[in-house]
Amino acid sequence: MLLRAxxxxxxxxxxxxxxxxxxxxxxxxxxxxxxxxxxSEILIFGAVKREAPIQSEPPLQxxxxxxxxxxxxxxxxxxxxxxxxxxxxxxxxxxxPSFYAVATSxxxxxxxxxxxxxxxxxxIPRAIRSVGAPMTVSNAQSFSEAVIRIRKSEGLYQMLxxxxxxxxxxxxxxxxxxxxxxxxxxxxMRIFLTRSGKVVSTFETVIDVNKVGLERxxxxxxxxxxxxxxxxxLAIAIAAGWGASAAFTLLRRG
Amino acid sequence: xxxxxxxxxxxxNAFLLLGMGGMVGILSGMFxxxxxxxxxxLLFFIGIPPAVAVATEANQIVASSFSxxxxxxxxxxxxxxxxxxxxxxxxxxxxxxxVIFNHLKSLGQVDLLVKLCYVVFLGVIGSLMFxxxxxxxxxxxxxxxxxxxxxxxxxxxxxxxxxxxxxLYISVIPPLxxxxxxxxxxxxxxxxxxxxxxxxxxxxxxxxxxxxxxxxLFQIIFVTAFTxxxxxxxxxxxxxxxxxxxxxxxxxxxxxxxxxxxxxKAEQLRILLxxxxxxxxxxxxxxxxxxxxxxxxxxxxxxx
Numbered sequence: 372m373l374l375r376a377x378x379x380x381x382x383x384x385x386x387x388x389x390x391x392x393x394x395x396x397x398x399x400x401x402x403x404x405x406x407x408x409x410x411s412e413i414l415i416f417g418a419v420k421r422e423a424p425i426q427s428e429p430p431l432q433x434x435x436x437x438x439x440x441x442x443x444x445x446x447x448x449x450x451x452x453x454x455x456x457x458x459x460x461x462x463x464x465x466x467x468p469s470f471y472a473v474a475t476s477x478x479x480x481x482x483x484x485x486x487x488x489x490x491x492x493x494x495i496p497r498a499i500r501s502v503g504a505p506m507t508v509s510n511a512q513s514f515s516e517a518v519i520r521i522r523k524s525e526g527l528y529q530m531l532x533x534x535x536x537x538x539x540x541x542x543x544x545x546x547x548x549x550x551x552x553x554x555x556x557x558x559x560m561r562i563f564l565t566r567s568g569k570v571v572s573t574f575e576t577v578i579d580v581n582k583v584g585l586e587r588x589x590x591x592x593x594x595x596x597x598x599x600x601x602x603x604x605l606a607i608a609i610a611a612g613w614g615a616s617a618a619f620t621l622l623r624r625g
Numbered sequence: 626x627x628x629x630x631x632x633x634x635x636x637x638n639a640f641l642l643l644g645m646g647g648m649v650g651i652l653s654g655m656f657x658x659x660x661x662x663x664x665x666x667l668l669f670f671i672g673i674p675p676a677v678a679v680a681t682e683a684n685q686i687v688a689s690s691f692s693x694x695x696x697x698x699x700x701x702x703x704x705x706x707x708x709x710x711x712x713x714x715x716x717x718x719x720x721x722x723x724v725i726f727n728h729l730k731s732l733g734q735v736d737l738l739v740k741l742c743y744v745v746f747l748g749v750i751g752s753l754m755f756x757x758x759x760x761x762x763x764x765x766x767x768x769x770x771x772x773x774x775x776x777x778x779x780x781x782x783x784x785x786x787x788x789x790x791x792x793l794y795i796s797v798i799p800p801l802x803x804x805x806x807x808x809x810x811x812x813x814x815x816x817x818x819x820x821x822x823x824x825x826x827x828x829x830x831x832x833x834x835x836x837x838x839x840x841x842l843f844q845i846i847f848v849t850a851f852t853x854x855x856x857x858x859x860x861x862x863x864x865x866x867x868x869x870x871x872x873x874x875x876x877x878x879x880x881x882x883x884x885x886x887x888x889x890k891a892e893q894l895r896i897l898l899x900x901x902x903x904x905x906x907x908x909x910x911x912x913x914x915x916x917x918x919x920x921x922x923x924x925x926x927x928x929x
Contacts, residue, residue: 404629405629406628406629406866407626407627407628407629408627408629408636409627409629409636410636444923445923446921446922446923447921447922448920448921449917449920449921449922450920451916454914455913455914456912456913456914456915456916456917457737457913458737458922513921514921517919517920517921517923518921518923520919520921521919521921521922521923522923551627551629551635551636552634552635552636552672553634554634555634582631585631585866586629586631587631589631589632589865589866590631590632593631593632593857593861593863593865594861597857597858597859597861598854598857598858600857600863600865601853601854601856601857601858601863602854603865604684604853604857604863604865604868605684605687605850605853605854607688607865607868607869607872608684608685608687608688608691608850608853608868608872609687609688609691611688611692611869611872611873611876612687612688612689612690612691612692612693612695612872612876612879613691613692613695614876615692615876615877615879615880616691616692616695616696616876616880618880619696619880620699
């Protein structure tokens with residue numbers, strides 16, 4: 372209810388502020404995962420459309436956030452019990468994006484205030500939603516920090532401060548590299564124009580990440596006709612086993 | 626060459642997978658083990674999700690065991706009758722094992738149990754085999770003829786059956802029990818169970834080593850085929866692309882391994898297998914004992 376009210380208020384506020392708008396171009400709005408997919412680099416470029424002359428102070432900044440499909444994850448912590456390391460506590464994180472990249476035109480703290488970050492959930496810690504930590508778990512914060520740490524090291528979460536080039540307060544561009552380990556789905560992309568930490572304009576679009584070709588066929592078959600898929604994998608296994616055996620017998624005779 | 630796996634949703638090097646399949650295949654052909662106890666941890670290590678690794682590994686074992694069994698069939702070193710008895714027990718055991726597994730899963734800590742299972746069984750079997758085969762090797766060096774198998778309590782049991790290939794005339798009860806036991810363990814540990822089956826056949830049933838390998842492979846085919854279908858239909862975790870890459874290496878390796886095995890003496894073969902088992906056991910034990918660099922791990926939500 373509160374959120375809705377806040378949104379309404381925001382809309383009302385943003386009407387006169389619509390002076391500066393984003394016009395966006397993408398090198399590709401679809402990512403096709405083929406059998407030899409090895410990651411993808413997406414070039415994001417655009418311009419700021421405005422009717423009034425450029426207001427140079429405070430400077431306009433750009434924040435771009437690309438997010439993968441979100442899903443719940445369970446985070447476990449190991450502890451030493453009776454001399455061996457075992458999983459003891461676990462926290463369910465309600466929604467953590469499988470991929471998340473933020474690119475900014477200046478250090479993050481300068482382009483977006485804490486309040487605005489909280490409202491739009493832009494920074495990586497804000498993009499992860501966790502409410503249900505059990506009371507028995509002490510230091511629940513460390514669990515969502517662990518998600519960020521682990522996924523950052525896998526290149527799935529990226530904080531690219533200053534990676535957006537912003538010329539003449541009008542033209543901006545950046546590139547975001549998506550790793551090979553992508554999951555399928557809609558990747559919403561948000562672009563914020565900010566001035567002294569306040570969001571003055573937002574723009575949203577979606578990048579479509581999809582398996583194609585053989586990947587698509589196999590994936591669909593495994594979900595829609597699992598028995599057939601299972602039998603097919605067994606048939607391949609048996610055929611390969613027989614084939615190798617026959618080939619080696621021929622080799623020995625020949 | 627990077628390959629994107631459709632079910633695992635990760636991108637891996639195709640040659641790495643071929644190589645891994647080949648190496649494990651050689652071991653499989655030599656020792657009559659499916660190789661799952663080696664391959665599954667290896668797949669975890671290169672970043673395949675555990676559920677996909679376990680399910681796909683089962684499919685790959687079908688291929689390498691089938692390839693191996695054909696080589697053994699030609700040399701008439703498969704006791705089909707014994708294999709069928711073991712298999713009957715094995716399928717019953719696997720069904721039990723799944724029930725036990727799901728019960729433990731509801732209690733949590735199933736990860737730890739699987740690892741402890743590995744450490745305990747690999748450790749016990751590995752060291753027993755090592756000591757025994759070392760003794761056997763020493764005896765054969767001193768040219769003492771191997772002592773004739775003594776009659777023990779096993780020979781007093783009813784329902785006797787003649788296993789001509791193995792040269793045994795024993796009750797079907799011990800092989801059935803061995804089958805059930807291995808079935809349970811393989812369902813819990815997610816492997817074919819060859820590394821338990823092979824020593825059990827040698828030491829408990831007194832089967833000749835040459836027959837043991839082929840017979841073990843024979844029953845592994847069916848147990849793992851059953852597991853593959855179960856995983857494919859319930860969890861959708863069999864990755865056909867991953868399986869194909871692994872099994873191309875695997876079947877070729879199995880053929881080479883079977884031939885390598887004929888050059889080695891039975892005792893040497895057993896010592897090597899024992900060392901391998903002890904090595905894997907030590908690695909897993911160390912993982913439990915040494916403080917991991919990352920204390921946290923991310924898993925799929927179980928949805929309470």
